Amino acid sequence: MSTPKRVRIRISGVVQGVGFRPFVYRSAGRLNLRGSVLNTAEGVEVEAAGDGDALTLFVSEIRDTPPSLSRITAFHVEEVPFKVLEPFSILESRPAPSAGTLVSPDVCICADCLDELEDPRDRRYEYPFINCTNCGPRFTITRAIPYDRPNTTMASFPMCPECEREYSDPADRRFHAQPNACRRCGPKVTLYDSNGECVPAEDPIRDASELLKKGMIVAVKGLGGFHLAVDASDPAAVERLRRRKHRYEKPVAVMVENLERAVHLAEISHEEAELLQSPARPIVTLKRKPDGPLPENIAPRNSRIGVLLPYTPLHHLLLKAFGGPLVMTSGNLSEEPIVTDNRRALVKLGPITDAFVMHDRDIHTACDDSVLQVAAGAPRFLRRSRGYVPLPLPLAWDAGEVLALGADLKNTVCITRGRQAFISGHVGDAANVEALDFLKATVDNLCGVLDLNPTVLAHDLHPGYLTTGLAGELKALYEKCTAVQHHHAHVVSCMAEHGVAGPVIGLAMDGTGYGEDGCVWGGEILLADTSSYRRMGHFAYVPMPGGEAAVREPWRMAVSLLYRAFGAGMEGLKLDLWSRVGEDRRRILTEMMEKDVNSPLTSSCGRLFDAASALLGVRDTVSFEGQAAMDLEYVAAFPVSGRYPVTLEREGEMLLIRPEPWFRCMVRDLISGEDLSVIAGRFHEVLVRSWVRVCLWVREETGVGRVALSGGVFQNRILLEHALSLLKEEGFQALAHEKLPTNDACIALGQAVVAHARSSAGYPEEDEAP
Numbered sequence: 001m002s003t004p005k006r007v008r009i010r011i012s013g014v015v016q017g018v019g020f021r022p023f024v025y026r027s028a029g030r031l032n033l034r035g036s037v038l039n040t041a042e043g044v045e046v047e048a049a050g051d052g053d054a055l056t057l058f059v060s061e062i063r064d065t066p067p068s069l070s071r072i073t074a075f076h077v078e079e080v081p082f083k084v085l086e087p088f089s090i091l092e093s094r095p096a097p098s099a100g101t102l103v104s105p106d107v108c109i110c111a112d113c114l115d116e117l118e119d120p121r122d123r124r125y126e127y128p129f130i131n132c133t134n135c136g137p138r139f140t141i142t143r144a145i146p147y148d149r150p151n152t153t154m155a156s157f158p159m160c161p162e163c164e165r166e167y168s169d170p171a172d173r174r175f176h177a178q179p180n181a182c183r184r185c186g187p188k189v190t191l192y193d194s195n196g197e198c199v200p201a202e203d204p205i206r207d208a209s210e211l212l213k214k215g216m217i218v219a220v221k222g223l224g225g226f227h228l229a230v231d232a233s234d235p236a237a238v239e240r241l242r243r244r245k246h247r248y249e250k251p252v253a254v255m256v257e258n259l260e261r262a263v264h265l266a267e268i269s270h271e272e273a274e275l276l277q278s279p280a281r282p283i284v285t286l287k288r289k290p291d292g293p294l295p296e297n298i299a300p301r302n303s304r305i306g307v308l309l310p311y312t313p314l315h316h317l318l319l320k321a322f323g324g325p326l327v328m329t330s331g332n333l334s335e336e337p338i339v340t341d342n343r344r345a346l347v348k349l350g351p352i353t354d355a356f357v358m359h360d361r362d363i364h365t366a367c368d369d370s371v372l373q374v375a376a377g378a379p380r381f382l383r384r385s386r387g388y389v390p391l392p393l394p395l396a397w398d399a400g401e402v403l404a405l406g407a408d409l410k411n412t413v414c415i416t417r418g419r420q421a422f423i424s425g426h427v428g429d430a431a432n433v434e435a436l437d438f439l440k441a442t443v444d445n446l447c448g449v450l451d452l453n454p455t456v457l458a459h460d461l462h463p464g465y466l467t468t469g470l471a472g473e474l475k476a477l478y479e480k481c482t483a484v485q486h487h488h489a490h491v492v493s494c495m496a497e498h499g500v501a502g503p504v505i506g507l508a509m510d511g512t513g514y515g516e517d518g519c520v521w522g523g524e525i526l527l528a529d530t531s532s533y534r535r536m537g538h539f540a541y542v543p544m545p546g547g548e549a550a551v552r553e554p555w556r557m558a559v560s561l562l563y564r565a566f567g568a569g570m571e572g573l574k575l576d577l578w579s580r581v582g583e584d585r586r587r588i589l590t591e592m593m594e595k596d597v598n599s600p601l602t603s604s605c606g607r608l609f610d611a612a613s614a615l616l617g618v619r620d621t622v623s624f625e626g627q628a629a630m631d632l633e634y635v636a637a638f639p640v641s642g643r644y645p646v647t648l649e650r651e652g653e654m655l656l657i658r659p660e661p662w663f664r665c666m667v668r669d670l671i672s673g674e675d676l677s678v679i680a681g682r683f684h685e686v687l688v689r690s691w692v693r694v695c696l697w698v699r700e701e702t703g704v705g706r707v708a709l710s711g712g713v714f715q716n717r718i719l720l721e722h723a724l725s726l727l728k729e730e731g732f733q734a735l736a737h738e739k740l741p742t743n744d745a746c747i748a749l750g751q752a753v754v755a756h757a758r759s760s761a762g763y764p765e766e767d768e769a770p
Helices: 021-029 052-064 111-117 160-170 204-213 235-245 270-276 314-322 344-351 433-450 466-477 486-497 554-572 576-581 583-594 606-615 628-634 661-673 676-702 717-729 746-763
Strands: 005-017 034-040 043-051 071-080 189-193 218-221 226-231 283-289 304-308 328-329 353-361 370-374 378-383 400-406 414-417 420-423 458-459 480-484 502-513 520-530 533-539 648-651 654-657 706-710 733-735
Touching: 005 021, 005 052, 005 160, 005 420, 005 486, 021 043, 043 052, 043 420, 043 502, 043 733, 052 071, 052 554, 111 717, 189 226, 204 218, 204 353, 218 314, 218 344, 218 400, 226 235, 226 344, 270 283, 270 370, 270 654, 314 328, 344 400, 370 717, 378 661, 400 746, 414 746, 420 746, 433 466, 433 628, 466 480, 480 486, 480 583, 480 746, 486 502, 486 706, 486 733, 486 746, 502 606, 502 676, 520 606, 520 676, 533 676, 554 576, 554 583, 554 606, 576 706, 583 661, 606 628, 606 676, 628 676, 654 676, 661 676, 676 717, 706 717, 717 733
Parallel strands: 218 353, 283 370, 400 458, 458 480, 502 706, 533 654, 706 733
Antiparallel strands: 005 043, 005 071, 034 043, 189 353, 218 226, 226 328, 283 304, 370 378, 400 414, 414 420, 502 520, 520 533, 648 654
16 A cells, blocks of 8 residues: 545546546546545536555546546646545535536437337337437537536426436446436427427327328427428428428438448448447538439439438437438528527428427527538538537637627637637528527527637628627627638638648638628638738639629629620620520620629639539529539539649739639630530639649748638539649648638638737727728
8 A cells, every 4th residue: 555645636628418527436436535526617626535556546547548528628636635535426516606617519329328219128218318428418408517407408307216316326327417317207209280289199209200201391309409301212302391491402411320221322431431420420421322212302413412320319219210211401491590499490490391399308509410521531521510519629829718700601609718719500691680699699608608708809801791790789898899801710710720820821712701902802812820911812803793693693703704705705605605694684794894883893713613603504593602613513523634724913912813714715615515524624623723823922922831721612522632632742731621611610710819819919990890
């Protein structure tokens, strides 16, 4: 026996709701130590006394082999004067004035609970809310910290004696599992019709599956909100859902019972299989099998489909009862936030659905499904939400206490606390008052649950954004309010992910961003650090005839680029586009551009995709943002033979990329009968070579050899993979997003980092939006 000792251990991070206290309790018991463990608002606090060697081993076990779902961010050990303590126990949680603990994301049902769910001998057989210390709801049911049952939406469900016994037994898998419940004491599922009338049902889930087999639409309450479900193999049911939801062409996700079922729908790599089966259970975009059983209207004109596996016991029971794949798309109307509340669901989703599968466990925080793809050898977020939020992103430097409101499209908000950045789940497009209210609620929830009180406010530079208007309402509550240019925020978000303060060459490629010269930016090459940037190059400006109408109708951008490339001579070109557009409409657009009437100038890379897509007859109009670009990517053959010329032009200190020569070549190829896939591939290829050429020039001018790629254009797998490959060949260090989406969902992080850097540097108030 060595000398007796006593220690206090304070642990911060994701250490509540992940079985941390039971793990500590069992470790102490095995090593014959005395003392206690408890949750605090800072995390977990341990006091232990006993043999010195045993204490050393105890500390090592906690620090080095914690529960798999935990994430330790701070670990402090303090030796204190020895005294004999009581037998080791788990004490009641202790609140604290400031919160340092991290709330765990929601976790899919574990293998042990799934076995019990399917075992007729188990008392929780087919109970839709089975969970344990290793799985179940976390963030979406948490109202406050510490993470204890009274601070969750399970507070209204007192445990029955059997559940209480499990909860209090250190040897039980449900020891201190806060959502612990059973059929006697926990939440219950109820079936309702579209009028909100309760439908008597001995087994509501099985009855709902029968409705789905008849082609009906069923709203299903999940972890972070409602899904709208239909039979994924029934094209008529899918079309009915699209029509009622006003989601006419955007792909919808498909849930299948297990990986074995998924392989019938899509080609799945090892990395994609791991993502599908990870505890977060995201939607993963996969290459569709052309002879698969799903109808075309699951993802119209799209070679990829979104697939996910069931992550709650309720989903497992529904999939098992139904026996086939189900569409599981967000429970909302197009451009509105996901619905979480039962009463609101009846109002909002009643006109869409034929029935509701509801339950009485409240969802405190909405959290849509996460979406990922594997590209350039790594998982890449398209949407980061359920299963990942609210885990913070670690930062390489102190970013202060900033609230950043993000962009208006694919909105998320970000709050920084020192070296941590908390990014909200997917809010969506801030397109209306309801979305703005949801954004405000998201800010309140994130600040409340994490007990954060930021002092600096950041927002986009665009004066017309709803988020900019919200910043105007809130700015009096903050010490400083800073507007951040959209593409600077894009680049800095990528830098922050990789712990790089700059300078970098930033490739910011997207559809729309407010430029400091009043034009619509979107194809930018910046020399950037965390506080400032210099615009080094961009795509040459072209008009957007009709303004926002040109975003919805890509044929307008095709006319614009062809007019730039050929002038009045474009009328003599033998193009299929002309028969689709018509002479009168071309004449009107030409006059608008000549007279500068409602034809704002843009450098947008997204608009170039629109123009190319319409020219090739791929997409003349769109029903959702980025659709024309997505369709062009799926048409493109890559790699391709033959190249279009890279044409750069010096304008003062700026280098312009001129796209007109490409469009002349594309027209030549079209008229000569070249395959559309080859033309689309050449368009992708010349884009990347143009970026690399400008990066080479910037490196020569500045000596900077690190490149950060950001913007929605880099969701395109061809562009991302080819750009990273060519940049590496030229000796650049190329950075791309892996922890956040490359689309506008990353903007909030960039805004927060820029705002803190400027605040620390004492930037003047003119940084605010006009």
